Amino acid sequence: MELEWLKPGAFIGSIVFALIGVLVFWLCFVIIDKITPYDLWGEIVEKQNVALGMVVAAMCLGISIIVAAAIHG
Numbered sequence: 347m348e349l350e351w352l353k354p355g356a357f358i359g360s361i362v363f364a365l366i367g368v369l370v371f372w373l374c375f376v377i378i379d380k381i382t383p384y385d386l387w388g389e390i391v392e393k394q395n396v397a398l399g400m401v402v403a404a405m406c407l408g409i410s411i412i413v414a415a416a417i418h419g
Contacts, residue, residue, distance in 0.1 A: 363417050366417065367410075367413045367414065367417055370413050370416075371406075371409055371410060371413055374409045374413075375405075375406070375409070378405065386398070386402060390402065
């Protein structure tokens with residue numbers, strides 16, 4: 347009985363796809379941050395804008411789901 351996830355090819359593939367997913371997520375977040383007319387980090391962290399934080403969190407979840415679905419196929 348051989349476990350599929352213990353194979354080196356499966357492990358390396360998982361790491362590569364995880365890195366690609368994080369890179370695509372980061373790229374999407376940077377693009378959206380540049381599109382918005384204000385500084386997201388300054389609004390959320392410095393000004394404690396909870397509503398914007400929730401919108402950005404929902405956006406992050408949406409992007410993550412899209413990236414995961416694209417990688418999964």
